[in-house]
Amino acid sequence: MVTSIILLKVKRKKVNEVAEQLADIPGVSEVYSVTGKYDLVVMIRVKTNDDLAELVTGNLVNVDGVKKTDTMLSFKAFSKHDLDSMFSM
Amino acid sequence: MVTSIILLKVKRKKVNEVAEQLADIPGVSEVYSVTGKYDLVVMIRVKTNDDLAELVTGNLVNVDGVKKTDTMLSFKAFSKHDLDSMFSM
Amino acid sequence: MVTSIILLKVKRKKVNEVAEQLADIPGVSEVYSVTGKYDLVVMIRVKTNDDLAELVTGNLVNVDGVKKTDTMLSFKAFSKHDLDSMFSM
Amino acid sequence: MVTSIILLKVKRKKVNEVAEQLADIPGVSEVYSVTGKYDLVVMIRVKTNDDLAELVTGNLVNVDGVKKTDTMLSFKAFSKHDLDSMFSM
Amino acid sequence: MVTSIILLKVKRKKVNEVAEQLADIPGVSEVYSVTGKYDLVVMIRVKTNDDLAELVTGNLVNVDGVKKTDTMLSFKAFSKHDLDSMFSM
Amino acid sequence: MVTSIILLKVKRKKVNEVAEQLADIPGVSEVYSVTGKYDLVVMIRVKTNDDLAELVTGNLVNVDGVKKTDTMLSFKAFSKHDLDSMFSM
Amino acid sequence: MVTSIILLKVKRKKVNEVAEQLADIPGVSEVYSVTGKYDLVVMIRVKTNDDLAELVTGNLVNVDGVKKTDTMLSFKAFSKHDLDSMFSM
Amino acid sequence: MVTSIILLKVKRKKVNEVAEQLADIPGVSEVYSVTGKYDLVVMIRVKTNDDLAELVTGNLVNVDGVKKTDTMLSFKAFSKHDLDSMFSM
Amino acid sequence: MVTSIILLKVKRKKVNEVAEQLADIPGVSEVYSVTGKYDLVVMIRVKTNDDLAELVTGNLVNVDGVKKTDTMLSFKAFSKHDLDSMFSM
């Protein structure tokens, strides 16, 4: 499983709307509206880097209201949970 | 469920070691080592703000090797998954 | 009581006007116009995280003139005063 | 009433300890441990600028564990509450 | 005497014009156009915090061409000169 | 008259001590301890650039406790006051 | 061989389009779309500084959609590969 | 082929030494010493994300003299060259 | 001789054009287009601070395409060359 975490700054009145649109995109596992200098944190869980590339530079860019993104690839996940089976990969 | 996402900068040679210690702390759901200017992203899922406070200002500070933290509280989660039941809250 | 402190940057000519509007919102306890790189500091005191989420991502975003916000959740309050009773929670 | 709000960065293992020490200083009304890039937010309510100067450059500097401070003077408070009488000035 | 020092960034072609307007405002003692990342430094010398508040959030905001301000309150002045009498407070 | 304004960050427990030392240096007109991200603002009024250079890179650097300085040269002063005669240049 | 590496921020919906246009410019060896705070990394391999100057300040500026660039000249390359012959210089 | 580009800040006297050590690590394709705020740019070309994770969080951290790293994963490469065969993947 | 060095950020398509206009202004000795986060570096060599003030806040501001400037006054020049005579002051 390829996991990526994206920090987003969003236009002020669009936080919830953008969150809902993002959460609908295949491969987007969770979207959190958060305190602090970012507005949303997006968890992406896909099979391959190409899926990730397509999602980030193809899909995600078409969601209006996003001002700034900082995309992080996860090297490795550490968890008590079996994330692969939980997120049925 | 109270969800918090913490961005961490960690001493260079301690990234994996710190990740493992954090993942063992009750309430820490997942820890990801990541690309970019941060080193780790920690997902916390607990019942109450007090649990979160105890974890962040009580527990987490005792893990050596952590240089800088930026803690975000999640206002709301948007997901196709039933996160509460998945993370059995 | 859930306490949150928000640092705001506001359009130059709207500082007092925005402060007044914010102070009227239920759950907003105090608003201070301040020196320094921020323009306003907002103290929010509500019952639950959901109230906080609704206030921040629902109500507050509709106040015009706000350029940038940095929202902080208070883990714990330390005071000689009995803040809960003072702010009648 | 002269109100000042101070944002503090504190040594990681000293957050609660520093908060308690600060809350004991006369003139310090409330101290909040918070999420985000700061660790503590201190509310100061005193009678005169000189009291504020003495507290900030005389008293507060002697509390060990404080790494960085950003002090803001409040020009004006906007609130439903009668803050002066609440904080018995 | 309440002294405040304000660092300003101003629209490029308006530096001298804004400086002149500011210098005319009662309570503004001196305005300096400067090298470095700021464009102007304003010295304010007034009697009370309320005068300062009125000047900064009432008067100063109406001067066009100002892009960004960082206002500092002076706790204490150290000088060989008798500033109070020099600036006839 | 050559005027320069210097913004200083100082070691926390040395603010007043450093201010006093600086105020004693010939050419230093005023020193203000201030709110905000800086600790001191120094006003220098001398006759020539060489005096300024000697003061900044010769004298000032020998005052212990100064962490960071940002020196600004004033191009031009705008004031109701006759600053030259007031500061007897 | 003169090698230069340029970090680019690009308008959100234009990442792939800009990458393709840049990759067509003579002297541009590779363009990578990347995670993190930049959007593209451009590898330039040319014969002389003048070629580099012409490419950066002449050619590259005409590609629409580029918001910000940070150009680095490589002093020296360290590699197991014979880069000069690989990139046929 | 999984390509990653890492920006490094290195201790001043160790730039060339660190560059040579990094260039020897399997999977490190090229290392460039550069102008600007970074000191080195490292090109990594490996087969899988796990190889990348092992290299970055396992190998690279053991090279002394590295102060700060910012790791970017390449989503996609755009080039006239057949990079895969050139770098014999 | 009064020497000043100005770092400029310029609109992307105007770098060479702005450089040429600046180089024509009396008192501007050299203009360099550069790599890195700035676009141009301007060397100013004039007789007095007033000449410098007039050039920077009077002349230079009228050159279109300049986005941001950071002006530095040189305290002292260290060189094997006799800069005064070279630049015929």
Next chain:
Amino acid sequence: MVTSIILLKVKRKKVNEVAEQLADIPGVSEVYSVTGKYDLVVMIRVKTNDDLAELVTGNLVNVDGVKKTDTMLSFKAFSKHDLDSMFSM
């Protein structure tokens, strides 16, 4: 002629000493101590990129007291002066 401009931050008490040492290095044309957030600006004029590389990553790093450097390569010089002959290249 290859021209490079380097911005330096230097240990406070070493500004003049470092400037003198740098000015002695072959290829260093001028060193200026300056106002603002940098301490020194170094003008380098050499024949080839290799000379520049040797000077920056070989020579310059051995001068003690330098805290931070930001090196810029000049693409092109614009000047009324014939810089090549003036600096006898």
